Amino acid sequence: MTTDVAVRAVGLEKSFSRRPAVRGVDFTLRRGDCLALFGPNGAGKTTLLRLIAGLLKPTAGAALLREVDVRRDHRARGAVGFVSHQSMLYPPLTALENVEFAARLAGVPSPGAAARTALASLQLSALSNIEVRKLSRGQQQRVSVARALVHDPAVLLLDEPYSGLDEGGSQALTTLLESLRDKGVTMILVTHNVAEGLALSTLAAVMLDGTLARMDTRPATGFDVAAFASSYRSLAGGHHG
Amino acid sequence: MTESSPAKPGPVFDWFLFLAVALVATAVVRALAFTPYEIAQGAAQKIYYIHVPAALSAYLALGIVAVMSVMFLWLHDPRADRLALAAAEVGLLFTTVVLVTGPLWAKPIWGTWWSWDMRLNLTMFLWFLTAAYLVLRGAVDDEAMRARFCAVLGILAALLIPFIHLSVYLFRTMHPEPIVLQPGPPKLPAEMLYTWILGVVAFAVLCVALIRARYRLEVNRDA
Amino acid sequence: MANPPGLFTAAWIIARKDLAVELRTRSAFLSVLVFTLLAIATFFFAWDATAVASIDLAPGVLWVTFTFAGLMGLQRSFGMEAQDRAIDALLLAPVEREAIYLGKALANLVFVGAVLAIALPALAILYNLPLLVAITALGPVAALAAIGLVAVGTLFSSMAVNTRLAELLLPMLSLPFFVPIVMASSQVSTRLLAGRPLEEAMPWLKILIAFDLVFVVACTLAFPYTLEE
Numbered sequence: 051m052t053t054d055v056a057v058r059a060v061g062l063e064k065s066f067s068r069r070p071a072v073r074g075v076d077f078t079l080r081r082g083d084c085l086a087l088f089g090p091n092g093a094g095k096t097t098l099l100r101l102i103a104g105l106l107k108p109t110a111g112a113a114l115l116r117e118v119d120v121r122r123d124h125r126a127r128g129a130v131g132f133v134s135h136q137s138m139l140y141p142p143l144t145a146l147e148n149v150e151f152a153a154r155l156a157g158v159p160s161p162g163a164a165a166r167t168a169l170a171s172l173q174l175s176a177l178s179n180i181e182v183r184k185l186s187r188g189q190q191q192r193v194s195v196a197r198a199l200v201h202d203p204a205v206l207l208l209d210e211p212y213s214g215l216d217e218g219g220s221q222a223l224t225t226l227l228e229s230l231r232d233k234g235v236t237m238i239l240v241t242h243n244v245a246e247g248l249a250l251s252t253l254a255a256v257m258l259d260g261t262l263a264r265m266d267t268r269p270a271t272g273f274d275v276a277a278f279a280s281s282y283r284s285l286a287g288g289h290h291g
Numbered sequence: 292m293t294e295s296s297p298a299k300p301g302p303v304f305d306w307f308l309f310l311a312v313a314l315v316a317t318a319v320v321r322a323l324a325f326t327p328y329e330i331a332q333g334a335a336q337k338i339y340y341i342h343v344p345a346a347l348s349a350y351l352a353l354g355i356v357a358v359m360s361v362m363f364l365w366l367h368d369p370r371a372d373r374l375a376l377a378a379a380e381v382g383l384l385f386t387t388v389v390l391v392t393g394p395l396w397a398k399p400i401w402g403t404w405w406s407w408d409m410r411l412n413l414t415m416f417l418w419f420l421t422a423a424y425l426v427l428r429g430a431v432d433d434e435a436m437r438a439r440f441c442a443v444l445g446i447l448a449a450l451l452i453p454f455i456h457l458s459v460y461l462f463r464t465m466h467p468e469p470i471v472l473q474p475g476p477p478k479l480p481a482e483m484l485y486t487w488i489l490g491v492v493a494f495a496v497l498c499v500a501l502i503r504a505r506y507r508l509e510v511n512r513d514a
Numbered sequence: 515m516a517n518p519p520g521l522f523t524a525a526w527i528i529a530r531k532d533l534a535v536e537l538r539t540r541s542a543f544l545s546v547l548v549f550t551l552l553a554i555a556t557f558f559f560a561w562d563a564t565a566v567a568s569i570d571l572a573p574g575v576l577w578v579t580f581t582f583a584g585l586m587g588l589q590r591s592f593g594m595e596a597q598d599r600a601i602d603a604l605l606l607a608p609v610e611r612e613a614i615y616l617g618k619a620l621a622n623l624v625f626v627g628a629v630l631a632i633a634l635p636a637l638a639i640l641y642n643l644p645l646l647v648a649i650t651a652l653g654p655v656a657a658l659a660a661i662g663l664v665a666v667g668t669l670f671s672s673m674a675v676n677t678r679l680a681e682l683l684l685p686m687l688s689l690p691f692f693v694p695i696v697m698a699s700s701q702v703s704t705r706l707l708a709g710r711p712l713e714e715a716m717p718w719l720k721i722l723i724a725f726d727l728v729f730v731v732a733c734t735l736a737f738p739y740t741l742e743e
Binding site for chain 1: 432435
Binding site for chain 3: 423444457462
């Protein structure tokens, strides 16, 4: 039974050694939504993403993927793909081996073929058989995206995926994310690049000190980048991480 | 996980602790000055009045660590973790006393510093495990992770003890030692028995008092 | 549509990945192997083989060396996951946490087994043990000892990698647990090498088997608590 709600955060809270990182976050994303999440360093964006992915246990509240609590059902994690600024790759293995391993572990039928397809979608076919440690930072980042996509996740979480990418790489990534969004993949994108984030997203939010200070829906005419950027600057002005 | 209610800070040094120290002092003085010498072993035997009570108290403290470890993983209550820490530190103190007094007693009586004595070998393991527990505590920065790791170690250590016991016992039965004297569990005449009992009780009270004081210290730190 | 693998299938996939990484670099295996052979040789020179029969020394040497070599091998087990946060990818996968433990323990077992496969014959040759007896007697005991070592060591390796003193902590935590394994293995080996009947070694063998059973289960259950959350 498919539900239209892809991601739901319900009163999410997380503290580390009694320091709160996320302090009560609620939102709902429908299938195909793309949430661009902005905020200064230390605002709790990475922690929020990790909570939704099921990597962290909330101190209160719950993160639901397609209405299933990720912490209670390990199989629900199969719906998530996660890209962070660390590659999550094994340097001694090749790009293909890394992505194939991820496919196998997710239970993808024909993991080899799926891995090749995923690498091709990021123009990495030529680098398939090169050990990851020999690739550039940007190339590693793209392999990491391939790894996150190989099992066709319904929800894609991206934590500053553009870091380390050059102009061409960024362009390719944006094109890929656009096509995924059009296919109905739900996304949360953490980025410092306001223009890029707003171009892709259907929702834009600013996170400050562990809570969502604002959440805007995309107007029919598209986001006013300049207006958003200036209001973001004034919001974030007094909250440097 | 938020605490249900903050623990109330209390005085670390209070009447109970002083009473416990006084009790132990009494027991030691009685042992040294007011208890007759044992014929065969002479003065060295008096260490016995400290060695055995310290061992029993050490087992008590470390038993608390094991139980609190289970409690923590089951209930996620930070108080269980704090109590385990307090008991572990006190336990280390008492096991050190056992390991120091043991050889001091053994050398004049048995002619060797160390032997396959059950208690001594088991206590040595407890010392290493407790030291590892405390080093682990110091090496983890995140509170929740620290408590979880130590609880796991506490439970695994409790599972290990029967194996140590069995191994040492099996080794002993296969290698009977040439012992000149057999100072086993004493058939003590009344005077000595009272001293021994006083020692056991005094050390146990001190153990509890120290754990309580250390626990309060930890509560004060966390508050 | 993806169908996530079950516990043992997932463990097998992870074990294969660990071994693939190991085969690609080989550095850990070679350093552990060289250390083991050096240690065996050093003990040989340290003891006067005319004073004590080498057949009596051999088991002790083997098990002590095996313990320290095992520790060296275990260090890398979770080290490879920490490098680029690859552990996160494992935690994101739709498999039970226990599969990570079992998979890594299995890979560690193969690693230790491979070292032993070379070290045992080397020991037998250097200490003049009857080769066939040595391998048939010591082989199974080594396998049982390895299971216990790997069960406990894999768990503590997972903990240690999250701490500041990882290289110190792994030995500190593990060695008290290795002692019953070493004692039991040593006692069984000595008797078997001396040609004693198996019944004499049985009590020690039982301790070893019981240890393995208890700690494989306990460590599998405890493993999820050693992860970041």
